[in-house]
Every structure is written in C-alpha cells, then in structure tokens.
Amino acid sequence: MVPGTCLEGVQQMRWCELKNEKVGLCVSGGLDSRTIAKKLVDLGIDVTCFTANLGQPDEKDIRNVARRMAPCGVKTVIVDLRDAMAEACFEAIKAQAMYDGGYWNSTGLGRAVTVRGLIPEMKKRGITVLAHGATGRGNDQMRFERYTNVLDPTMKVYAPWRDPDLLAEFPGRKQMAEYLIRCGIEEITPGRKRYSTDANLAGISYEAEDLESLQTPCTIVKPQMGVWPQDAPGKVERFTVRFEKGRAIMINGRRVGPLQAMQLANQIAGRNGVGIKNALENRIIGTKSRGVYEAPGMELLGYCLAQVYQATMDRRATELFQYLSKLVARQIYDGRLFDPATRAAMAAIDVFAEFATGTVTVGLYKGNIQFHSLTDCPASLYNPADSSMEASSGLNPHSSQGYAEIQSVEARALARAGQVRWKRSR
Secondary structure, eight states: OOTTSTTTTOSOOOGGGGTTSEEEEEOOSSHHHHHHHHHHHHTTOEEEEEEEEOOOTTOSOTHHHHHHHGGGTOOEEEEEOHHHHHHHHHHHHHHTOOBGGGBOOHHHHHHHHHHHHHHHHHHHTTOOEEEOOOOTTSSHHHHHHHHHHHHOTTSEEEOGGGOHHHHHHOSSHHHHHHHHHHTTOOOSSOSOOSOEEEEETTEEEEESGGGGSTTSOGGGSOOSSSOOGGGSOSSOEEEEEEEETTEEEEETTEEOOHHHHHHHHHHHHHHTTOOEEEEEEEOTTSOEEEEEEEOHHHHHHHHHHHHHHHHHOOHHHHHHHHHHHHHHHHHHHTTOTTSHHHHHHHHHHHHHHTTOOEEEEEEEETTEEEEEEEESOTTOOOOHHHHOSSOOSSSOGGGHHHHHHHHHHHHHHHHHTTOOOSSOOO
C-alpha cells in the first residue's frame, strides 16, 4: 500500500496496534461497552470513554452511563448533543426521510450526530483512535467508520468486534458477563434479554435475540416512549402544530424550538400509541434485519408536515420530492448524511419546504392519526371550487371538452396501430 493514497489506514486494526495510541471509546454503559473498556485497560491501552447525550428516553440520567463505566477503570466524558440531535430530526422530518417499512432512521441519524459531536471533543484530549462497539454484522460499524473517515481522515478507527483476538475471547454475551464477574464488576442486566435496544431523541430501535425470528410477534417489545395502541386512552386527543418553511415552530399554541418540539411530540404521540412499526429492512452490507421501531414524535410531526406538502406541491413537484426523499433516507441509513449528494438533495427539498407553512390539527386515537384541518396555509394550491362536484365559480366543466378531445387523438392512434391489448402478450 502506498502511503498517502485513499486506501491508507483502512485495514483492520488489532488491539496490539493501540499500544502507542490514545483511544476514545464510544460507550453506552452496556455489557459490550463495559467489556471492551475493561479489556483495553487490562491490556495497558490508554483509553478514555465518550458518550453522547442524544436525549435517550431510556436514560433517566445520562450521568449513569459514566457511573456504570467507572468500575472498568475508565473516565467517561459526556457530550451534550441534544440540540444537534433535534436539528437532525427536523431535517429528516422535512425530507420525510423514512427507510424500509416506514423506519424514521433514528439510529442512522444518531450515529451521524454522535461522530460529528464527539470527534472535536476527542481531538481536544489528544485522542488518535476512535473505537466503537458495533457488531461486525450490522450497519453501525459502517456508519461509525465512514463518518470518522469523512469528518477527520487523520483519526484512526478500531472495531473491537472485528478484532480476531477479542472475538475469540468473547464469542457471545455469556463470555462477556463471565469476564466482568471475574474482574469483580457486577453484571448490570442479569438473565437473558429478549432483544437489544438503541435509543435517542428520534426514537428507539429494538432488534436481535428473540426478534431475529419472524415467528416472534413484535408485541414482545415493551415500548419505552409510549404504549401499544391497545393500551392507549379510549378517547381522541387533539394536537395542533404550526409549521413555517417545513419546521415546527408551535405546538398546541406554545412556541417551541426543535428540542422542545421533539420532546413534546414524543410525549403526546407516545401516550396515544403512535409510531410503533415492524420492519424487515435491507442492511447496508446486503443482509436483511428485522427490527421494531418506536418513533412517536417523528411519526406525528412527519404526518402533519405531509399534509402541508400535499397542499403546496403540484404533481411534478411531488414526484421530484418523493424521489429526493427516498434518496435522503437511503443516504442517512448508509452513513452518508454529510455527502454532496445528500446536501444537494436537501437543498432542493428546501425549495419545496419554503412554501410549507401552515397549521395542522389532527386527532390521536389508539395509534391512529386522524386529519382534522389545515389552516393558514398561504401557498396552498387547493381551491375547493375547482374540484367541487357541486355548482361553483371554479373551473368551468365545459372547458374540459377540449382537453378530452386532445387526449382522444393519442388514444385513437394507439388503438388503430394495434398497440393497445386487453390481455398481456405471451
């Protein structure tokens, strides 16, 4: 390999190469994080742990992550990225960026915000290697490494669960738990978990363990941001949101910033059983993965903004927007949020969002979102008089005669040429 080429540094690092490096380990405080941290300390590696405060709904106090990591002999730096995470949520909502199965890309967004936010903090402390605990079979390994590469190509990346030595020592959770117990570190999650979780302000993903079987119902998941629809209240709750240029600025008459908007929408939608989905998605590396995703606020705000878009986009604008939306969703999922293609697509989406101003009122009932009204939408293209089936001052029905005649020219030509068939040719 020639030094200085684009391939430099992409080879798999092993723990023995970390001896003269300062390692920044991204941690959540779980079994994997604690095992990796303790093992690196035992190996004499200079390691500092970092965790991002992304508004995780499953962490009542983010400082508990540092407390859980402390017995491993490491210091944990907590970086508050809640505002950045909320802004990422708003961008995804504006783009309607849902992936397979209507998944709101909560984990993909979280990885982008995490790496962008943690690298500067690591650099301040002289960190030379970013380490992550993502599995060698999933998406997050690609996201962590690609974001590190594009944001700071000088930063090396270490993936413990692709290191043959660590994989041999810790083939599964059982061996990790036994190792921590031997080290005098109490195992936090006794007993077998039925699934794993990953959470941030945008939502929670549930996967692995029992959920890997397609014979396991999604209802084994216990929602942490809300409730299943059947457990939601038996009455409709009204919800009103005001958008300006595709951004929620007011909820139920209260002026809100992005973080407040997401927190409030999560709370309201969650208690009404909104935003829980089951998906069998296509992973970056080509395999399929089954997941259950909870994203109440994203689903609620996304639905409401879609009502404004429907009123303000013509047919061609809608077709282009839908293409761009899918592109952005794939880019986020693939760890390419900061790429030129994503930025260009978002710039185009901003053109459509410029007209997305309006107030939407919906009813929330047992997982359903019911449209009630769209008001104060100055760029709306909808004129009831033009499409009414009743007598009105709108489009003159006789005016359609000329258009119908023009359409008939092409239709009759196709028929005469024998190009239209009732049955599919064999």
